[in-house]
Amino acid sequence: GESVGLHLPTLSVQEGDNSIINCAYSNSASDYFIWYKQESGKGPQFIIDIRSNMDKRQGQRVTVLLNKTVKHLSLQIAATQPGDSAVYFCAENGPPGTYKYIFGTGTRLKVLA
Amino acid sequence: DTEVTQTPKHLVMGMTNKKSLKCEQHMGHRAMYWYKQKAKKPPELMFVYSYEKLSINESVPSRFSPECPNSSLLNLHLHALQPEDSALYLCASSQVPVRGSHEQYFGPGTRLTVT
Numbered sequence: 001g002e003s004v005g006l007h008l009p010t011l012s013v014q015e016g017d018n019s020i021i022n023c024a025y026s027n028s029a030s031d032y033f034i035w036y037k038q039e040s041g042k043g044p045q046f047i048i049d050i051r052s053n054m055d056k057r058q059g060q061r062v063t064v065l066l067n068k069t070v071k072h073l074s075l076q077i078a079a080t081q082p083g084d085s086a087v088y089f090c091a092e093n094g095p096p097g098t099y100k101y102i103f104g105t106g107t108r109l110k111v112l113a
Numbered sequence: 114d115t116e117v118t119q120t121p122k123h124l125v126m127g128m129t130n131k132k133s134l135k136c137e138q139h140m141g142h143r144a145m146y147w148y149k150q151k152a153k154k155p156p157e158l159m160f161v162y163s164y165e166k167l168s169i170n171e172s173v174p175s176r177f178s179p180e181c182p183n184s185s186l187l188n189l190h191l192h193a194l195q196p197e198d199s200a201l202y203l204c205a206s207s208q209v210p211v212r213g214s215h216e217q218y219f220g221p222g223t224r225l226t227v228t
Contacts, residue, residue: 008153032214043203043219044156089155093214099144099169101217103155
């Protein structure tokens with residue numbers, strides 16, 4: 001989850017298709033993960049979270065999958081809409097039980113009409 | 114209500130000015146945070162307050178001075194800033210992680226420009 005570089009990875013998806021945004025997290029001891037959506041000029045918006053005792057959690061049109069074996073997190077958005085266009089960040093708690101959250105580098109989602 | 118409010122929305126200040134950023138939440142959260150975010154980068158933690166006491170200072174220069182007057186309010190006092198301090202300043206709040214971490218809610222941010 002270290003931030004590197006100035007260029008955000010971009011995922012372009014056709015409106016109505018499903019989107020999958022991936023995140024590799026850094027600490028195998030992390031036990032709590034959050035996905036945020038950040039629209040241009042706004043603060044990050046909480047989307048969904050998951051604890052390490054789960055491998056899947058569903059929300060409204062979103063699903064988070066956690067693979068602890070390979071330290072991988074994904075966010076699936078069903079039936080992607082233009083309003084889903086934003087930068088998506090994953091965050092892990094680090095170390096667990098502390099106040100620090102380690103953010104991933106972010107992925108820009110572009111929804112094509 | 115999961116709202117964190119921040120004022121002002123935009124701020125332009127000279128390098129000799131003194132200004133303050135304000136943050137407020139009414140979710141009963143006893144942990145409050147200041148982050149700095151540069152363009153195309155994730156938020157970087159600056160300060161954490163827990164039960165109105167400074168818990169974490171991520172080696173932030175002294176020209177940034179946080180203050181937590183009560184459990185709902187968080188301020189960031191700015192003095193003698195540099196142009197490279199121009200960024201989006203984000204406030205966030207969460208429950209205190211006594212038995213594990215909790216969701217953290219962000220405000221809309223203050224866009225700061227130092228001239």
